[in-house]
Amino acid sequence: MREKQHNILVVGGGNAGLCAAITAQEAGAQVTLLELSDQLDRGGNSKHTRNFRVMHKAPTTTLPGSYTAQEYYDDLVKVTQGNMDHELTKLMVEQSAELLPWLEDKGIIFQPSLAGTLNLSRTNAFFLGGGKALVNAQYLHAENIGVDIYYHAKITELNIEDGKFTQATVIQQGFEYTLRADAIIFASGGFQANPEWLKEVWGAAADNFIIRGTCHNQGIVLKSLLAQDVARVATPEQCHAVAVDARSPKYDGGIVTRIDCISYSIVVNNLGVRFYDEGEDFWPKRYAIWGRLVAQQPDQIAYSIIDSKVTQQFMPPVFPSIKADSIAELAALISVDPTTLQDTVTQFNTSLTAQVPENSCVNNANGNNTAYSSTLPPQYNTDILDQCSTDGITPKKSHWALAINTPPFYAYPLKPGITFTYLGVKVNANAQVMMSNGQVSENMYASGEIMAGNILGQGYCAGTGMAIGAVFGRIAGEHAACQFK
Amino acid sequence: MSVQIINSIDITEQHTTHAAALLEAKRLAEICNACRYCEGFCAVFPAIAQRRSFDEPSLDYLANLCHNCTACYHACQYAPPHEFSINLPKALAELRAESYQKYAWPKPLGILFERNGLMVTLAIALSLMLIMFASILFQEPDNLFAQHQGAGAFYQVISHQVMVTFAATSFVFSALAIVMGFINFWRASKQPLRKLFKPKPLTKAIKAAVTLQYLGGGAGQGCNNHDASYANTRRYFHHAMAWGFMLCFAATVVATIYEYGYGVISPFPVFSVPVILGSIGGIGLIVGPVGLLWLKIIADHRTQAIKQLGMDYAFLLLLLLISITGFLLLGFRSGSAMGILLTIHLGFVFALFVILPYSKFVHASYRLAALIRYYLEHEQAK
Numbered sequence: 001m002r003e004k005q006h007n008i009l010v011v012g013g014g015n016a017g018l019c020a021a022i023t024a025q026e027a028g029a030q031v032t033l034l035e036l037s038d039q040l041d042r043g044g045n046s047k048h049t050r051n052f053r054v055m056h057k058a059p060t061t062t063l064p065g066s067y068t069a070q071e072y073y074d075d076l077v078k079v080t081q082g083n084m085d086h087e088l089t090k091l092m093v094e095q096s097a098e099l100l101p102w103l104e105d106k107g108i109i110f111q112p113s114l115a116g117t118l119n120l121s122r123t124n125a126f127f128l129g130g131g132k133a134l135v136n137a138q139y140l141h142a143e144n145i146g147v148d149i150y151y152h153a154k155i156t157e158l159n160i161e162d163g164k165f166t167q168a169t170v171i172q173q174g175f176e177y178t179l180r181a182d183a184i185i186f187a188s189g190g191f192q193a194n195p196e197w198l199k200e201v202w203g204a205a206a207d208n209f210i211i212r213g214t215c216h217n218q219g220i221v222l223k224s225l226l227a228q229d230v231a232r233v234a235t236p237e238q239c240h241a242v243a244v245d246a247r248s249p250k251y252d253g254g255i256v257t258r259i260d261c262i263s264y265s266i267v268v269n270n271l272g273v274r275f276y277d278e279g280e281d282f283w284p285k286r287y288a289i290w291g292r293l294v295a296q297q298p299d300q301i302a303y304s305i306i307d308s309k310v311t312q313q314f315m316p317p318v319f320p321s322i323k324a325d326s327i328a329e330l331a332a333l334i335s336v337d338p339t340t341l342q343d344t345v346t347q348f349n350t351s352l353t354a355q356v357p358e359n360s361c362v363n364n365a366n367g368n369n370t371a372y373s374s375t376l377p378p379q380y381n382t383d384i385l386d387q388c389s390t391d392g393i394t395p396k397k398s399h400w401a402l403a404i405n406t407p408p409f410y411a412y413p414l415k416p417g418i419t420f421t422y423l424g425v426k427v428n429a430n431a432q433v434m435m436s437n438g439q440v441s442e443n444m445y446a447s448g449e450i451m452a453g454n455i456l457g458q459g460y461c462a463g464t465g466m467a468i469g470a471v472f473g474r475i476a477g478e479h480a481a482c483q484f485k
Numbered sequence: 486m487s488v489q490i491i492n493s494i495d496i497t498e499q500h501t502t503h504a505a506a507l508l509e510a511k512r513l514a515e516i517c518n519a520c521r522y523c524e525g526f527c528a529v530f531p532a533i534a535q536r537r538s539f540d541e542p543s544l545d546y547l548a549n550l551c552h553n554c555t556a557c558y559h560a561c562q563y564a565p566p567h568e569f570s571i572n573l574p575k576a577l578a579e580l581r582a583e584s585y586q587k588y589a590w591p592k593p594l595g596i597l598f599e600r601n602g603l604m605v606t607l608a609i610a611l612s613l614m615l616i617m618f619a620s621i622l623f624q625e626p627d628n629l630f631a632q633h634q635g636a637g638a639f640y641q642v643i644s645h646q647v648m649v650t651f652a653a654t655s656f657v658f659s660a661l662a663i664v665m666g667f668i669n670f671w672r673a674s675k676q677p678l679r680k681l682f683k684p685k686p687l688t689k690a691i692k693a694a695v696t697l698q699y700l701g702g703g704a705g706q707g708c709n710n711h712d713a714s715y716a717n718t719r720r721y722f723h724h725a726m727a728w729g730f731m732l733c734f735a736a737t738v739v740a741t742i743y744e745y746g747y748g749v750i751s752p753f754p755v756f757s758v759p760v761i762l763g764s765i766g767g768i769g770l771i772v773g774p775v776g777l778l779w780l781k782i783i784a785d786h787r788t789q790a791i792k793q794l795g796m797d798y799a800f801l802l803l804l805l806l807i808s809i810t811g812f813l814l815l816g817f818r819s820g821s822a823m824g825i826l827l828t829i830h831l832g833f834v835f836a837l838f839v840i841l842p843y844s845k846f847v848h849a850s851y852r853l854a855a856l857i858r859y860y861l862e863h864e865q866a867k
Binding site for chain 2: 048128
């Protein structure tokens with residue numbers, strides 16, 4: 001990797017970068033792909049993913065029914081509350097329909113949605129084996145068609161003149177190189193794995209954030225671009241953040257650290273007080289707000305508390321539950337004031353609209369009629385937005401509200417888990433980077449998380465990030481390769 | 486220039502004690518249960534998803550459901566260098582090796598699994614040959630090198646009685662030991678024995694076993710041999726070996742029927758059912774073991790259990806030697822080398838039958854039991 005003229009440089013070896021590299025190489029360019037990690041750890045956040053949200057007018061091999069462009073678009077408008085570039089969003093939605101056959105042609109295998117993801121079975125195409133299997137197949141294909149792949153390659157400097165990329169300084173395995181290219185495609189992700197940058201945005205609270213994905217997304221390229229008059233999209237505090245188990249590893253905890261029992265629980269902060277409606281909507285529609293909610297609590301920690309009635313109703317978490325026979329004991333284990341927690345639980349239990357009928361109280365082993373019951377109220381139904389809610393307390397729990405009264409009691413500690421940040425570079429419909437003076441960059445392109453903010457100004461809809469990466473990766477690769485023909 | 490990461494393997498990392506292997510498998514199963522990305526690859530992951538806790542019999546069951554296709558290792562976001570350091574194929578292979586010993590019948594002989602590497606197999610073969618040489622020499626020393634032709638030629642070298650005694654004893658004992666091991670393994674599932682014969686699960690399990698469905702990777706793409714790419718190579722070689730073995734077994738059965746039913750005595754002509762079956766099977770028993778040995782050599786050793794490799798190599802080599810000596814015998818049976826070749830060939834064959842219940846062969850029996858249980862549990866969960 002001496003100084004030489006490469007046709008196209010792709011920065012970042014996740015789904016977005018690989019789709020761009022493959023498309024450009026197949027369109028006749030010589031592509032060099034730089035991946036910051038080593039070979040075993042490659043693929044950025046993509047290795048933690050499992051599906052693409054794709055538009056389809058008719059059933060595909062793995063997706064039943066249809067998911068129209070309008071429906072997809074409406075879903076995105078709803079979650080982002082319109083905070084998006086509408087034209088780019090429509091473009092992304094339209095072109096997402098081409099992804100499945102294109103990826104299948106590259107050796108990616110799709111499967112019907114995984115058990116427990118019924119709500120996504122129509123809209124999201126799951127790749128067999130998850131994200132690492134996806135990027136493995138993409139890397140294999142890229143290698144086979146002649147893409148030059150360099151691992152351990154870190155960009156330290158980008159030279160841009162009048163909105164045109166000229167050269168990049170790269171350190172690879174301890175040696176510094178200067179790379180020139182006709183075009184460059186940035187697919188290097190957000191900045192969530194950069195603790196200093198997070199702290200600038202979130203203050204000391206950022207210390208308590210867990211980064212769900214790769215430790216390599218430090219926003220080096222993003223920062224350099226934004227400092228060189230590239231137009232920005234979204235705001236730095238916007239991100240995809242979920243509540244994860246507080247015991248998760250700092251980086252790369254991925255899917256297993258999620259806590260899926262929130263809608264069946266009450267969630268309290270470390271003052272022992274509830275702070276949000278746990279049953280506002282179906283969990284898949286709400287999980288992405290809980291990272292932010294927990295981030296706003298003291299010490300950025302919260303506890304999801306359930307009793308033994310509901311332990312089988314959610315995916316088993318990876319870390320063991322904190323278990324106690326009484327609320328007071330549980331409070332002691334999680335260092336929350338026992339009196340306050342007991343009050344919170346009592347208040348919650350007495351505000352329920354749906355009570356278990358009197359005669360269904362069970363007898364305990366001594367034959368005494370007990371107040372505890374393992375039976376559920378007849379209205380309780382996790383498949384619908386049921387009528388089990390609270391009345392007269394704030395915040396309300398709108399659905400699936402059951403008394404927390406059947407020991408043992410369980411708690412899962414929660415912290416904010418950041419998936420990726422939305423602050424990014426503005427692009428046009430050719431995936432070309434826009435400069436802050438409105439100029440279109442002649443030879444700089446972007447795809448993936450580094451430009452996802454064009455579509456996701458806020459909020460999230462499962463599988464959209466991967467669709468954005470693949471669609472704009474293909475657009476960038478195609479356009480970058482063809483402009484020199 | 487493409488950067489290759491070279492991985493060193495430290496065999497001291499293998500989990501040497503049973504408790505450690507169990508603990509590791511349990512830790513991994515719990516993480517897999519929270520992830521479930523691998524659900525589409527094979528039966529192991531749906532079986533994990535049906536459980537919330539993993540006791541020893543459940544882990545033995547999962548270990549024997551696993552075909553070591555290693556797709557889940559290559560697809561795992563938590564594989565090393567991740568701090569969770571997940572390597573399910575290796576953990577289950579270690580447990581599988583131990584489960585063979587645990588469920589063996591009679592139990593004390595299970596210890597043979599620990600020492601059933603190549604040397605033991607060869608020792609058995611050689612000792613059997615010695616016994617037969619001794620029996621021949623004791624009777625008629627010149628016989629061994631004399632030319633024998635026509636019906637009954639083989640029995641002039643080794644008496645019919647010796648041959649039948651060896652064959653019948655080793656075969657009956659092996660069959661009994663394998664069936665008893667199968668029953669021991671099934672009993673650990675706490676399912677009654679009669680559930681084995683429920684038609685639907687049994688049919689599905691047999692179908693999965695004979696088609697090697699779970700070497701297909703979930704979508705027929707095959708398994709990973711040495712890197713992240715998929716291929717059906719292992720499945721094909723295994724088919725060659727397994728069907729080759731069956732054909733050779735069928736040849737033996739037909740030959741027995743000929744001899745006892747019709748009084749047609751071996752050696753049989755080249756164009757006879759036993760020789761044709763045996764020859765086709767023999768080709769399978771060369772192609773299959775050679776291919777599988779090759780795949781073992783190039784395999785990604787991170788996903789293999791050192792503990793199991795000894796028995797794998799021993800069994801494949803034994804099958805290969807049986808087939809090679811069988812063809813040599815067929816080719817030179819009219820010459821004076823026949824006596825030696827016959828003795829060597831039968832030595833390997835009898836050795837195979839003697840060590841069968843304590844060899845890699847038992848994977849077929851335990852896999853089938855695990856598959857029946859899988860489809861049974863699947864049906865029960867509905």
